[in-house]
Amino acid sequence: ITATGATLTWTASTDSGGSGLAGYNVYREQGANDTQLGQSTTNSITLTGLTPNTQYQVYVRARDGANNLSGNSPAVTFTTLQGTGTGNGCAATGTVQNQWNNGYVVQPVTVTNNGTSAINGWTVTFTLPSGHTISGSWNATLTTSGQTVTARSMGYNGNLGAGASTSFGFQVSRPNGNTATPSGYTC
Structure with missing residues (x-):
């Protein structure tokens, strides 16, 4: 976790529906207005452009080849580091x-x-x-x-x-x- 980014890793999913696992969507939980922060084809992502000294609650959804989404993973909470004017740590x-x-x-x-x-x-x-x-x-x-x-x-x-x-x-x-x-x- 840095002032403007974070690297997340999660357990890989498998697809039992036959169209194959295509990747993952990562979301920020914000009540009714959840925001997609990024997509990854592996079980890891490095988020950039985050706001310093801000709490993020995120979850992941697996995506198959037909763009069907899994349920939400358990949410994880982290807080970006304080911005100090020193930029990028x-x-x-x-x-x-x-x-x-x-x-x-x-x-x-x-x-x-x-x-x-x-x-x-x-x-x-x-x-x-x-x-x-x-x-x-x-x-x-x-x-x-x-x-x-x-x-x-x-x-x-x-x-x-x-x-x-x-x-x-x-x-x-x-x-x-x-x-x-x-x-x-x-x-």
Whole structure:
């Protein structure tokens, strides 16, 4: 279960009517207005696009080749995780490693997959203080728009399994004596 998704697995059905098992429909129970959340040809489904911090009560109906539906499975209830602004269970934190009068190095910026499914490519944004400019980076591709910096994963560090982390770093030039550092890391 993540903030916007969930993976469900159930016991496979068999069809005794002769037209063969074609798949499954997954529904959200909402009184008289049940909503179909998805279909699967196997006894598992990964739901996406769910609302963060929301309770879902779901059930499954088997479907045969003639589109006949079984009765409802027992309902299962789960609650999606709280949305934290870190998007998809990804979080980023930056550490200032070294500073001098007109610059500094931020390393590591740690990118962690706090979700339950793998991330294929990550993007981190943060804000540079006014007058500061990126003068170098490693283990990420950085682009700037105004004072907003966007860091994108490289081909070799973009895939993060659940609970895994990676890092990147960058160097900044700043006006002499200005001691501000970047803030607002989001992933």
